[in-house]
Amino acid sequence: MRTETTTRTLYKFNELSEDAQDEAIEELSDINLDYEWWTGVYEDADQVGIKITGFDTGRGNMIHGDLTQSAEDVATSIIKTHGESCDTYKTATNYLTELENIVANTPDDDPDTEDIDTEFTRAILEDYLSMLRQNYEYRGSRKSIIETIEANDYEFTADGKLS
Numbered sequence: 408m409r410t411e412t413t414t415r416t417l418y419k420f421n422e423l424s425e426d427a428q429d430e431a432i433e434e435l436s437d438i439n440l441d442y443e444w445w446t447g448v449y450e451d452a453d454q455v456g457i458k459i460t461g462f463d464t465g466r467g468n469m470i471h472g473d474l475t476q477s478a479e480d481v482a483t484s485i486i487k488t489h490g491e492s493c494d495t496y497k498t499a500t501n502y503l504t505e506l507e508n509i510v511a512n513t514p515d516d517d518p519d520t521e522d523i524d525t526e527f528t529r530a531i532l533e534d535y536l537s538m539l540r541q542n543y544e545y546r547g548s549r550k551s552i553i554e555t556i557e558a559n560d561y562e563f564t565a566d567g568k569l570s
Contacts, residue, residue: 415570416565419560420556427565431556434568435561435569440547455495457481459471462536468536470535481499482499482502485499498534509523
């Protein structure tokens with residue numbers, strides 16, 4: 408019987424050469440995209456009254472979903488929870504302004520808002536598709552991959568292979 412002991416030198420990401428860092432990033436390129444990366448965006452939509460039922464940020468470039476509350480309630484919720492610089496905030500503000508104008512200029516108590524409600528739903532879903540696209544792009548970026556590597560304190564061989 409024989410026992411052999413092997414010793415390996417392991418490196419933190421920042422200790423690797425530039426080529427080895429590139430190799431490590433390539434090896435872990437899908438680390439932030441391998442498991443339901445869209446969950447946070449779905450949860451955000453759900454909190455304001457939108458149910459996203461499907462999307463494609465690739466060639467299909469589409470999103471499907473429905474409002475689970477009235478368009479006015481969804482817009483109001485977005486105004487309360489999203490920052491002014493968000494596209495969703497701007498879309499909600501535009502909708503509420505248009506709704507206010509229709510209500511103010513309609514003599515009856517039940518103005519027809521179906522067209523602007525439909526347009527708001529389309530526009531707000533497009534905003535969420537944009538969020539999904541940005542989230543995907545960030546999670547696949549070099550910066551995000553490095554953040555994950557460092558946060559998890561991964562170690563590598565000299566050639567950038569995960570130990």
